[in-house]
Amino acid sequence: MTDQQVLIVGGGHVGLSFALLLAHHGIASTLLEKNSYPEIGPENDRSRSHYLDSRNTALSRRTVQIYQEIGLWSELQSHACRIDAVQISEQGSFGKAQLNKKDERVESFGQVMENAWLGRKLLLAAQNEPLITIIDNAEVVTIGQQSDSVTLTFSYYNGSEDEQQLQGSVLVACDGRDSNIRQLLDIGISTYDYQQTAIVGVVETSMPHEHTAIERFSPAGPLAVLPLTDPDGDGNDDYQKGHRRSVVWVCPTGEEQQYLEDDVHFLATLQQAFGERAGKFTAAGRRGAYPLTRVLAKSQVDGRCVIMGNAAHTLHPVAGQGFNLCMRDAHVLAQMMSTQVMKGADIGDISLLKRYAKSRQTDQKRVIRFCDAVVHGFTHPNPAIKLARNVALVAFDKLPNIKPLVATYAMGLKS
Structure with a gap:
């Protein structure tokens, strides 16, 4: 039996980030991950993902600040591409809007980063942190x-019958949408099937992105095209406004295979939906398909156990808010636990964990409502609703005081 302050189950981006946040506050943790981690060292950590073969994450301004707070952003930013402007429009309609960093007086609206790079850097930092014990291949x-x-009690995921135990003051589950911990605790979920599938990949365009993110709505579903770094340098350099872009193309479930198997068809479909805003879509890398279902845990605290990350709330990717919401959850809980430690109080006190869950309700509910409103509002075929949403886009673009409020929420700076 090994005593630990915090037990973390699930070693993806959220679990690793939470462990690093705890370590920043001097709190030890043991992290269990069911998959086997790759061997990573400083000598082989510099390599990039394939030029057109990666998944990517949009990091909000607040998420960037959190990584800055724990001293990790300097390691991450070489593969991060600023978002200086955001354009929103609908195919075949007059409504459009734009956010610009100069108008909103911010350094950027956020950053776009390859998942593989973020994962490698988080894992390397965790492996080098004495306060973090990592056990992979564990179920x-x-x-x-x-x-x-x-x-x-856990066993090794390779089927070994050798079971081991760990004991701590609190358990935090970051083990994803189909959370094993949530099921073991018998915590129910509410689900909603959007009947959509996200096609995710990287494309190349004839025109440079100039640090602009574009959200385009089509009858088939929303299309997000985000700027990425150049293959051999820092995309934040003013002289490297490259041609690589991350794409999230949402289509009705059942149609995804044609977009996965046929590059020509995929690029032609993007071109038709997107127009000439990026010039020509000239190349596409390997793509992944992800069925979209909203999954919400009916409770995020059970005794001394906390449900966090996608285990707590898996959202539609339309506004890129899911991971950033998880990071704000993790940051708040780490701070609350740090306060307990400084007071010499129980880090797993049930009343503390309930206060954490209550404190996150407003931010979580707002983000969930916003994502669903965008999905349903921009896919409804009713002509009156289509007219209303385009008028709303124009109003958003022209009326004063609306953009700063929306930008602040989108950047995660007000929760």
Whole structure:
């Protein structure tokens, strides 16, 4: 039996980030991940993903600030591309709007980064942090809660019958949409199937992106095209406004295969929906398909256990808010736990965890409502609704005081 302050189950981007946030506050944790981590060292950490073969994440301004706070942003930013402007429009309609960093007086609206690079850097930082113990290839099989602790039993994911136990003051589950911990705790979920599938990949365009993110709505679904760094340098350099772009193309479920298998068809479809805003779509890398279902845990706290990340709320990617919401959750909980440690109080106190869950309700509910409103509002075929949303886009673009408020929320700076 090993005593630990915090047990973290799930070692993806959220779990690793939470462990690093805790370490920043001097709190030790043990992180269990069911998959095997790759061997990573400084000597082989410099390589990029393939030029047109990567998934990417849009990091909000607040998420960037969180990584700056724990001293990790200097390691991340070489592969991050600023978003200086955001354009929103609908295919075949008059409505359009634009946000510009100069008008909103911000350094940027956020950054776009390759998932592979973010994952490597988070893992390397965690491996080098003495306060973080990593156990990969581990599957949790039972959870027991006592008045002053929580105990989990795990076995190695390769089928080994050798079971081990860990004990801590609190367990935080960051193990994804289909969370094993959530199921072991018998926490129910509410789900909504959007009947859409996201096609995610990287494309190249004839025109440079100039640090502009474009959200385009079509009858088939929303299309997000985000700027990426150049293959051999820092995309934030004024002289490197490159041609690589991240694409999230949402189509009705059942139509995804044609976009995965046929590059020519995929590029032609993007071109038709997107127009000439990026010039010509000239090349596409390997793509992944991800069915879109909203999954919300009916409770995010059970005794000394916290449900976090996609295990707590898996959202539609239309506004790029999912990961950033998870990071704000992680940041708040780490700060609350740090305050407990400084007071000499119980880090897994049930009343503390309930206060955490209550404190995050407003931000979470607002983001969930916003994502659903955008999805349903821009896919509804009713002509009256289409007219209303285009009038709303024009109003958003022209009326004073609306843009700063929306930009502030989008950047995660007000929760």
